[in-house]
Amino acid sequence: MADGLLLLGCGAFGRVHLRALATLGRGGEVVVHDPDPAMRAAAAAEFPGLRFAASVEEGLARCAAAIVATPVPTHAALAEAVLRAGRDLFLEKPAVETAAEAERLAALARERGRVAQVGLYFRFHPKARALRRFVLRGLFGPLHCLAARFSGLKRARGDSGALLNDAVHFADLLPWLAGLRVTGVFAQLADPLGRGREDLALIQLRFAGGAIGFIEAGCVLPGRWPDAVVPGAETRKEVILAGRDALAEIDFAAETFVLRRGRHRPAGNGAWLPEHGPREAVGVPAADPVRVVAAELSRFLACVALRRTPEADLHAGAVLPARLLDAARRSAQEGRMVSLEEAG
Ligand SMILES: NC(=O)c1ccc[n+]([C@@H]2O[C@H](COP(=O)([O-])OP(=O)(O)OC[C@H]3O[C@@H](n4cnc5c(N)ncnc54)[C@H](O)[C@@H]3O)[C@@H](O)[C@H]2O)c1
Secondary structure, three states: OOOEEEEEOOOHHHHHHHHHHHHOOOHHHEEEEOOOHHHHHHHHHHOOOOEEOOOHHHHHHHEEEEEEOOOHHHHHHHHHHHHHOOOEEEEEOOOOOOHHHHHHHHHHHHHHOOOEEEEOHHHHOHHHHHHHHHHHOOOOOOEEEEEEEEEEEOOOOOOOOHHHHHHHHHHHHHHHHHOOOEEEEEEEEEOOOOOOOOOEEEEEEEEOOOOEEEEEEEOEOOOOEEOOOOOOOEEEEEEEEEEOOEEEEEEOOOOEEEEEEEEEEEOOOOOEEEEEOOOEEOOOOOOOHHHHHHHHHHHHHHHHHHOOOOOOOHHHHHHHHHHHHHHHHHHHHHOOOEEHHHHO
16 A cells, blocks of 8 residues: 655755654655665665665655655656655745746646645744744734845755745745735845856845845855754854834844844934833744754644645745745846736
8 A cells, every 4th residue: 555655855855854754753654766876875874774666656656645855956847746646745945946837736736636735944943933923923013124044155056046945945934924925026146156046146025014124045155153954054044023012033043032022212303212122032942953844744744644735835835935036036137126916
């Protein structure tokens, strides 16, 4: 009976998935397919007894669901093969390269009645979840600004540039945190290595209701902390959220979360003064990548068992961030603000 769990790709992040499945007690169900013998050997050395499939088709025949953790240009075809075989799908970020591809995949998942979830790591990070709870409780009042950095000094990936590899995380996370739709995008993209990819991206955002924001992404800027996911890389992974009644700053790499409650009030002479309380360190336990991925997979497996639609399904987790990134490309080409309505 096809009840295994297929892992497509056991490279760096595929092995994080294997560790996460082991912590969930689901390691025994896994079947791996990866065409690279060195990657298979590395996975087998860490997980003696790990089962392998010689092809995607063989793996799909033995499994009820598949995790795709392969290079970005392979995602669309592999995800389609998984859905067409009638299997449920966990697709690592960035789901696919364009909104048009994401829409096709979302339609296919709907048509086939499959559960599909995108691997959007930061939605499962304990600090991001704590910040979202504060927003939902109304702690910030109306939001003014949402800003994020996913940048540093690290390898330029062979399969993608800063938009798909880095900016995608916060193209998803900022609207999710704020509960606000992005309505406009102005972006500047640069190719500082001259390799034909945008390894530096500065993206300004306008949200429904008037809040503004930006995302900085790239691999050619100073980092501040060692990267928990990419060995040897120096990184900044930060989110700032500013509202009328409070400010918040999360540094995911340093594992700090600081809150300032308070607001500006008129001082009588036309000036407005900040009346903010002290910096409060919000106590949220540190997260390590294996635990965060285990939380993502645990939610996916629960949705599979209950036939529920995951929150980060192919519409929320693939189509919406891809529309924002498509608009960023178009904005950079045309040198103007692009509205998400015209981009979509
Ligand atoms: N959520 C996160 O924070 C996070 C972090 C790192 C990587 N990722 C994502 O995970 C995916 C993989 O990244 P990585 O860093 O592990 O890359 P990697 O290059 O280390 O590994 C990719 C693996 O996929 C294998 N592969 C290639 N084509 C295949 C196919 N057709 N079928 C099966 N396997 C195939 C390769 O042989 C390789 O072993 C990417 O989509 C990346 O964006 C997500």
